[in-house]
Amino acid sequence: MDQQKAGLCLSVLFFFLASYLVTDTWLWGYKGKYTNLRHWFPPKELVFTQKELLQYDGSDPTKKIYLAIKGEVFDVTAGRPYYSKGGGYGFFSGKDASRAYATGCFQTHLTHDLRGLTKQQLADIDGWASFYRNHQKYFKVGTVILDPIDPASPIPEDCRQPVAAKPSS
Template sequence: MGEQQVKQRNANKSKNGSSENVQERSHFEKAKTSTRGKQAGLQQSIVQGALLFILFFFLSSYLVTDTWLWGYNGKYSNWRQWVPRRQIVLTQKKLAQYDGTDPTKPIYLAVKGEVFDVTAGRPFYARGGGYGFFSGRDASRAYATGCFQTHLTHDLRGLTPQQLADVDGWAKFYHNHAKYFKIGTVILDPIDPDSPLPEDCHKPVEQKPAST
């Protein structure tokens, strides 16, 4: 076989090899594209299924209970719980400006230094309302003792463990309420440890002597 024929044969082999490589790469790309298409189709089906389920959940709830969340009216039914809010820091003087006397302002109250917006309960928390004395201040002590004149203070000295737990319970109540929500904290004036405790509003009942 002459030198020219050998070169031609090698050239043909190289050409055939290149053609096979091109075909192989083309087949691989098609398979890869097909896989991507299947994955995209699966993801789209999952998203569509999830949206249909959510739509069915809300519509069936409204048809059965006349509510969108099957009668649930807790903390997470309040859309404000899902929207990030910048928490504010108030002084006691500033907090007092939101005591419900001005109908154009929101109503705030505080429990253990945490400030809550209770504007949705204006009939109760505005001045003259049943709980209006709580508004515009931190009256944590009164939540535990029920002394709504002498204990409108954040001074918790002298309370029993049960009374302290009651205060925590009220804080939890506002945290989990469907319409009220936390907006920040209040800087409370320090309590002088040597000052007298707030006067108790509950007068002791006079004991009658036992009959003999």
């Protein structure tokens, strides 16, 4: 039995060593969520109000950067150049902007209001949430308590509405 254990240990050691020699990584090039220690040892889940989440919008370089999708809050601090103020995705930071992930309207749709979206758009939002859940460097830290949407309020206006044609001369 001890010989079997020794053989198993040598096999595991060979697996990791061979991987490192061939690919310069310990897991044959795999770079998914399982290589992030936070996946195995997650932090205690935090609960934010929308106002509290806004403190983590990337404007303060000493604070982490969080964003939310459908109420799930993710730490995207590892992507500070992208998610801080002025970064290409900075408008997502510090809030739940689920609607904008589906519509691409980054001016009027930075909201968690999902009313009026198609099944495909809702699936797209789920896809983005999955992206953050399974990312190597980003990870879930908690949830945000979202303010209820008044059903009588207007649905956010689409920023890509066709412009009326110019009158012919």
